[in-house]
Amino acid sequence: MKFTFAPEARPLDGYTIKRAVHRGGFGEVYYALSDAGKEVALKLLNNNLDIELRGVRQCLNLKHANLVTIFDIRQDADDDHWVIMEFVSGRGLYEVLQDYPGGMPLDEVLFWLGGIAAGLRFLHDRGIVHRDLKPANVFQDPGGVKIGDIGLSKYISESRRSAQTQSVGTVYYMAPEVAKGRYGREVDVYAMGIMLYEMITGKVPFDGQTTAEILMKHLTAEPDLSCLPEEIRPVLSAALEKDPDSRTSSIEELERQFCQSVATADTAAPVPLVTSAPQAAAKSVEHPRAMASETEVENDIESAPAAPVGVAALVAFWNVIPAPLQWVTGGAVALLILESGMWHSVAVGGMIGGVAYLGYQLMSVFVGEPFRAKSASPAMAATGSAVSARHQRTVSPAADSPVRSHPVPPRPAARNTRQRVYTPATLRKIAKAHRATDVSTSIAVSLAASALVTAAVFLTTNLLKDSAQAVYFAAVTMLAAWALIIPSKIWEGRSGDSFTRRLCLASLGLGVGFVAAVLPEYLLIGDDALFDGSHRGAPVLVGRVAVADGTGFPTVACFMMFFAALFFARRWWWQVDSFRKARFRVSSALFTLVVGVVITGMLKGFSFPEALGATWALAISAVVQLSAGWTPAEDRRLSSAPPPAADQAGPMSVDPQRPVAKAEQASFN
Amino acid sequence: MNSGTLNLDRQRRKNRWYCDTLVPQQEAILKGHTVATSSCKKYMLWIDGVGAWQLCVGQSFIIGAPSFEKQSADIALLANISRMHASIERNGEEWRLTAHQPTTVSGRTIDQDTALCSGDEIRLAERVRLGFRIPSILSTSAIIDFESDHRPSHSVDGVILLADHCLLGPRRDHHIFCTRWSEVVVLFSNGGKLRCRSKAALSVDGKIAGDSFDLKHGCVVTGEELRFRVEQME
Numbered sequence: 027m028k029f030t031f032a033p034e035a036r037p038l039d040g041y042t043i044k045r046a047v048h049r050g051g052f053g054e055v056y057y058a059l060s061d062a063g064k065e066v067a068l069k070l071l072n073n074n075l076d077i078e079l080r081g082v083r084q085c086l087n088l089k090h091a092n093l094v095t096i097f098d099i100r101q102d103a104d105d106d107h108w109v110i111m112e113f114v115s116g117r118g119l120y121e122v123l124q125d126y127p128g129g130m131p132l133d134e135v136l137f138w139l140g141g142i143a144a145g146l147r148f149l150h151d152r153g154i155v156h157r158d159l160k161p162a163n164v165f166q167d168p169g170g171v172k173i174g175d176i177g178l179s180k181y182i183s184e185s186r187r188s189a190q191t192q193s194v195g196t197v198y199y200m201a202p203e204v205a206k207g208r209y210g211r212e213v214d215v216y217a218m219g220i221m222l223y224e225m226i227t228g229k230v231p232f233d234g235q236t237t238a239e240i241l242m243k244h245l246t247a248e249p250d251l252s253c254l255p256e257e258i259r260p261v262l263s264a265a266l267e268k269d270p271d272s273r274t275s276s277i278e279e280l281e282r283q284f285c286q287s288v289a290t291a292d293t294a295a296p297v298p299l300v301t302s303a304p305q306a307a308a309k310s311v312e313h314p315r316a317m318a319s320e321t322e323v324e325n326d327i328e329s330a331p332a333a334p335v336g337v338a339a340l341v342a343f344w345n346v347i348p349a350p351l352q353w354v355t356g357g358a359v360a361l362l363i364l365e366s367g368m369w370h371s372v373a374v375g376g377m378i379g380g381v382a383y384l385g386y387q388l389m390s391v392f393v394g395e396p397f398r399a400k401s402a403s404p405a406m407a408a409t410g411s412a413v414s415a416r417h418q419r420t421v422s423p424a425a426d427s428p429v430r431s432h433p434v435p436p437r438p439a440a441r442n443t444r445q446r447v448y449t450p451a452t453l454r455k456i457a458k459a460h461r462a463t464d465v466s467t468s469i470a471v472s473l474a475a476s477a478l479v480t481a482a483v484f485l486t487t488n489l490l491k492d493s494a495q496a497v498y499f500a501a502v503t504m505l506a507a508w509a510l511i512i513p514s515k516i517w518e519g520r521s522g523d524s525f526t527r528r529l530c531l532a533s534l535g536l537g538v539g540f541v542a543a544v545l546p547e548y549l550l551i552g553d554d555a556l557f558d559g560s561h562r563g564a565p566v567l568v569g570r571v572a573v574a575d576g577t578g579f580p581t582v583a584c585f586m587m588f589f590a591a592l593f594f595a596r597r598w599w600w601q602v603d604s605f606r607k608a609r610f611r612v613s614s615a616l617f618t619l620v621v622g623v624v625i626t627g628m629l630k631g632f633s634f635p636e637a638l639g640a641t642w643a644l645a646i647s648a649v650v651q652l653s654a655g656w657t658p659a660e661d662r663r664l665s666s667a668p669p670p671a672a673d674q675a676g677p678m679s680v681d682p683q684r685p686v687a688k689a690e691q692a693s694f695n
Numbered sequence: 696m697n698s699g700t701l702n703l704d705r706q707r708r709k710n711r712w713y714c715d716t717l718v719p720q721q722e723a724i725l726k727g728h729t730v731a732t733s734s735c736k737k738y739m740l741w742i743d744g745v746g747a748w749q750l751c752v753g754q755s756f757i758i759g760a761p762s763f764e765k766q767s768a769d770i771a772l773l774a775n776i777s778r779m780h781a782s783i784e785r786n787g788e789e790w791r792l793t794a795h796q797p798t799t800v801s802g803r804t805i806d807q808d809t810a811l812c813s814g815d816e817i818r819l820a821e822r823v824r825l826g827f828r829i830p831s832i833l834s835t836s837a838i839i840d841f842e843s844d845h846r847p848s849h850s851v852d853g854v855i856l857l858a859d860h861c862l863l864g865p866r867r868d869h870h871i872f873c874t875r876w877s878e879v880v881v882l883f884s885n886g887g888k889l890r891c892r893s894k895a896a897l898s899v900d901g902k903i904a905g906d907s908f909d910l911k912h913g914c915v916v917t918g919e920e921l922r923f924r925v926e927q928m929e
Contacts, residue, residue, distance in 0.1 A: 028920075045741035045742060045745075045747060045924070063848075063849070168844040
């Protein structure tokens with residue numbers, strides 16, 4: 027790249043050029059020092075002089091923390107015009123985007139959006155449209171996000187609004203109406219929409235081989251929104267509307283909508299609940315998953331959400347018990363169920379509970395969502411208002427603090443005021459490598475965990491008679507844990523239908539059941555009391571499959587049914603997810619035990635051994651929870667950063683509060 | 696008697712000077728470093744379209760706040776740190792950091808000195824964070840990145856601690872990543888002089904240069920698509 031002026035040149039009195047920075051659409055930019063040593067950027071205007079100068083003069087005295095300050099306009103000896111500007115030392119969004127070919131973390135997107143929106147709001151408020159908003163014009167600086175090149179900004183007045191002006195700006199970010207010479211503030215909203223799309227996905231929505239092709243796409247093609255998170259699609263669809271009059275009306279509106287949709291997407295927060303009931307009902311149709319998970323944030327026993335008041339009180343009581351007491355109580359209850367002959371009562375109770383829950387679910391479907399919202403605990407309303415408060419903060423991150431010494435991304439600021447609720451339903455980006463490490467670590471740990479749990483079962487109950495049985499029990503428990511952990515870790519951070527996931531786990535359960543049925547023959551413990559369901563009678567055949575053969579021992583099909591039902595009944599991925607409430611929750615394990623008892627109770631007619639089934643349920647839950655990777659609440663982020671030990675120093679990571687960015691940069695060193 | 700009092704006074708004065716300045720125990724080492732840094736040569740590389748880089752040539756480099764009276768630290772940061780906060784020495788292929796004031800390296804508090812590995816984060820007085828990396832496997836030369844907002848008094852993108860050579864080129868593992876360049880330019884020190892070598896046809900101050908040439912203070916190196924200026928710092 028050739029530049030007109032050499033280092034040490036002094037085209038303007040008082041300034042010495044040290045190096046060229048880049049060549050923009052409107053001229054060359056140099057880094058220069060004043061005679062006293064002040065750093066400035068000098069922009070030499072070589073063409074489009076009139077447009078540029080007129081624009082710059084309008085903006086000469088604008089002051090805002092998110093705009094690159096213009097100091098002066100000067101003429102050199104050759105009558106060329108120079109704009110003297112603030113020098114921004116940080117990287118441009120253009121460069122930062124190159125570090126994230128697959129899209130930026132959400133925190134980063136919100137950081138840029140906050141800064142750009144604040145700057146644009148200021149400009150629009152003064153009747154100025156930027157017109158050339160693009161990643162190459164937005165910079166990160168120790169003072170925050172800065173929008174540059176406001177020399178192109180146009181004064182909005184009716185006379186000039188549709189005047190025939192030269193087509194300028196980078197075509198990727200150019201709104202369709204620019205082709206008609208119309209430059210309203212909607213142009214900037216459109217450009218911001220394109221930049222948001224690019225930040226999230228890593229690519230621009232309209233790309234092509236030639237300028238004309240891209241322009242044509244802006245005019246005619248619909249953006250492909252399928253690669254965006256579901257909640258964000260309507261927001262960007264509105265911002266990228268072809269008709270400026272039906273586009274998102276202002277940059278504030280775009281920012282507000284985006285922050286709101288992000289909050290809905292990543293915390294599954296009950297945003298509509300705090301507005302009005304009809305809206306909530308309407309919203310719940312769109313986001314059944316979000317609604318389902320939101321209740322589960324609040325209720326302790328996950329699979330019995332939004333239960334009647336009595337159970338809610340019990341749950342609340344359970345939550346205030348200190349952890350050691352929970353363990354003791356949980357252990358006592360588990361032993362009581364396993365060792366005493368309480369099978370029947372627990373199974374019957376469980377079945378009644380199950381039927382009641384089903385009825386309740388049906389009722390909520392027919393009666394509608396307000397019913398559910400009303401029956402929710404007061405704690406949920408509190409979370410709702412806190413979330414709405416957070417929204418307000420997120421919407422105007424920079425407005426109330428125009429001068430900031432450090433770029434504070436909106437997300438951490440919100441985190442200071444209230445701890446975000448991260449749940450397994452929180453959508454997030456997890457790097458492939460991170461996911462793989464997580465799975466392999468979990469599997470390795472599950473080896474030790476199943477040994478430990480089997481030892482506990484061996485020592486506390488009379489179920490396992492000798493080491494062969496213990497090995498068998500441990501092996502099946504571990505296999506079951508793997509079958510649950512691997513898919514759950516793959517699903518982690520992604521959205522997905524609960525029913526499909528359950529079906530998938532159930533089919534894996536069939537496999538585990540088959541192994542559990544076949545393995546005893548190899549371990550020579552086939553005809554042992556361990557498997558004695560003591561329910562002899564006529565064989566039960568379903569089609570050609572013998573579910574019970576009448577010998578009192580369970581068949582292969584029976585084993586498979588048990589594991590499939592157990593895997594189906596619980597929402598196992600909540601027990602596996604890194605964002606579960608605690609590494610090990612006694613209540614989850616206990617509830618799984620109850621589910622196990624209920625299932626074995628159902629299979630009793632097919633002589634499935636009750637004690638073994640129930641213990642397995644408890645043991646699998648324990649092993650899964652103990653071995654699956656877990657992130658403590660304070661380390662939870664929306665994208666997976668490698669652990670600090672693996673962290674390499676990157677060049678110029680500007681913000682100490684954003685370790686994610688730093689980690690991403692490290693891979694380029 | 697009188698002379699005895701005088702001696703005592705003199706001693707006290709000496710002691711007071713010693714106490715007042717509150718110089719830590721490593722003072723002796725520090726002085727050694729000061730002598731050592733006098734041999735450290737510092738250059739600024741102003742590279743068009745890339746940035747400004749500080750190149751340090753020597754065996755040992757001091758990191759600290761700028762000083763207006765004495766010799767300033769080699770890497771002088773506008774930060775609330777000591778004028779000689781820490782120093783980095785090269786011992787063959789190994790880099791070591793000696794802490795004179797509170798310093799941590801990748802979270803470890805450094806009492807005396809420690810070996811530096813590529814990817815380490817050096818933290819001075821809590822808030823100043825520097826990255827240490829050795830980008831190229833072909834060279835021992837290291838880069839200091841500014842990770843917190845603390846910089847020298849002028850915008851500098853990073854500091855190169857020259858061990859053998861410094862690569863300027865289009866790859867991420869070159870010491871200075873110059874996106875648009877097609878050729879690599881190598882800077883190295885030979886006989887106390889900074890020299891430059893490249894396969895690209897380069898000219899210095901407008902005159903066509905050979906394969907390898909000296910870089911003098913103020914010279915401008917120009918190639919087909921590159922241009923940079925070398926400035927020797929005080």
